[in-house]
Amino acid sequence: MDRKTATIQDVARVAGVSTATVSRTLSKPSVVAATTREAVLSAVAETGYRVNATASNLRRQRTGSIIVLLPNIANPFFSQILAGLASVLTPAQYGMLIADTQSGPDPDQLLGDYLTSGQADGLVLLDGSLSPEVLATPGRPPVVMACEWMGGDLPSVRVENGRGAATAVAHLARLGHRAIGHVTGPRGNVLTESRLDGFREGLASMGLPLRDDWVLEGDFSMDSGAAAARQWLALAERPTALFLASDEMAVGFMGAVQRAGVSVPGDLSVVGFDNIEIAQHLSPALTTIRQPRTLIGVRAAELLLDMIETGTRTGPSDLIEVEFIRRDSVGPPAALAAG
Amino acid sequence: MDRKTATIQDVARVAGVSTATVSRTLSKPSVVAATTREAVLSAVAETGYRVNATASNLRRQRTGSIIVLLPNIANPFFSQILAGLASVLTPAQYGMLIADTQSGPDPDQLLGDYLTSGQADGLVLLDGSLSPEVLATPGRPPVVMACEWMGGDLPSVRVENGRGAATAVAHLARLGHRAIGHVTGPRGNVLTESRLDGFREGLASMGLPLRDDWVLEGDFSMDSGAAAARQWLALAERPTALFLASDEMAVGFMGAVQRAGVSVPGDLSVVGFDNIEIAQHLSPALTTIRQPRTLIGVRAAELLLDMIETGTRTGPSDLIEVEFIRRDSVGPPAALAAG
């Protein structure tokens, strides 16, 4: 029957109307008469017609796709944001292309490429390490930064990174910890900076000292968490509590110190950031700061679609709240518990 | 300068040739004279021309995108396969659309939709729960099944699921375990079936009995692993070793029993499947069966591109080897260790 897929011409012929009417029936049903509308719809059903997205996009001068730039697709933290993005973009007839900035040599160049290639109607940036300068490209498509704010008037979905970090520190301090350390994300990342700032503020507000040798550098990955664990174990004087800038690092860290015979939270309290799925399944369950990941994706997508429709390049910054989740990886410091 | 992006017309004008020649220079350089080729290329550079993928796709009757159907984008197991897919598809100028079968109501209908919509030049199936019958759609684009074989002449990238499971059981038996249980994936999934078959074979080959009450049902998720743990804890007579059909379930399971005071591997040996990143970071580090995930993605993409080029709908089945990875979550059964 349908050797080739039906085109709008076929539908028009079957329905006895022009292609214009068919197109209108499908996009703006209200402007066609009820009787013709029915005729067209039944012709559509009969022929099994589906609009050819490529042709439609060409004519409408859009690509129908949104590019999402993220540092590491394998990080479960991002996948949930992707789910949120997809839940908004798919119904709006946008495809979602995912680009991994770590797969190529230069993330900034990758971004620049996408900005000029015209391959997408918009971009979502999930990588806080990208340089804001690259965005100065003239005539670029709309861009939304998710998770953090990179400065300028770039619209973004922000999370209370600083407040989350400060809350974590305050909680540890209230448990009695006076020696609190931190494992950061990669240097230069906006998330790293804001969480580090929050960590400092938290210490300051509780009247605790900031010791540089208790601030270890990581890169958000499990491996870097395990590496930080080795550094912590080697310290002459160890902090009794640690706030890590990501749950992934906390997983790597906890596993490593536990295998070295350290008890969590007996010997060391651990707080992560993100509340990835595994956090509640660890032993002990990981105390952390929850980010509503699906919501972040949804908001970012909404912001972007709005910019695409209105042709704007700037927009508001949406601030999303975080929540401290107390689980079993924290407790009073050993000295206190003993005494 | 370039208010609008340059079109092939602009390049042709600047180079003093026809658009046909520009197009040919870019796609089949060998057929144009060296001097014209240079002229065109410098005109391309001067104008900053990038081919409009939409127009190109329309003319060439392709969509330029591949759809990947997977059950759960948040599962880290899949993300690495995606990375493998992308590493082949991106250079070949294909975009990768990701569709989550769990986000909608009916996975099979979603597949059917994509098969008829003409939205993609090919599909990659990563969800073993899909029905092979849906693929009978006439005129459908090429499809590759990754991870397992669904029957028929559907080309696929297979993994030695059965052998992997059997190896795990054999290893546990050799450690002295006579009471070995299993936690399965979701019913009806091809992966579930082949791993369960391998589990049975492993038991049989070691002369061990198969006890139905030691085969618990899961769905590959951490939560279902934790649920299985509760069932295991409630058993009057417990197996001393457990093979779980996914690492995620093993994570949920181990966390849950550990919090209940059970020692792994002291009281119970645990083996997972997949070797997801976190496996080595757990305490104890998880013994598992490694699947080369990136390789699976690469092979699947290669197979698919080949089918697209040659117009084939059937193809070979690529078999990928698995590897048993011994870590610290297994040991001799308590009785033996004590005696």
Added chain:
DNA sequence: CGCTGGATTGCAAACGATTACATATACAAT
């Protein structure tokens, strides 16, 4: 000198949809 054939290049028709503009019709108001 005319012809053949290979190498280049140009012409123009697709690809399938959308939409500005023109046209047609019906009906109310003057």
Added chain:
DNA sequence: ATTGTATATGTAATCGTTTGCAATCCAGCG
């Protein structure tokens, strides 16, 4: 009856490439 207005539909240009076919040029050959 005429004009105006609103509603509904058709006509045809257009989006930017690719590519079959025709045209051109030039060298080599009989």
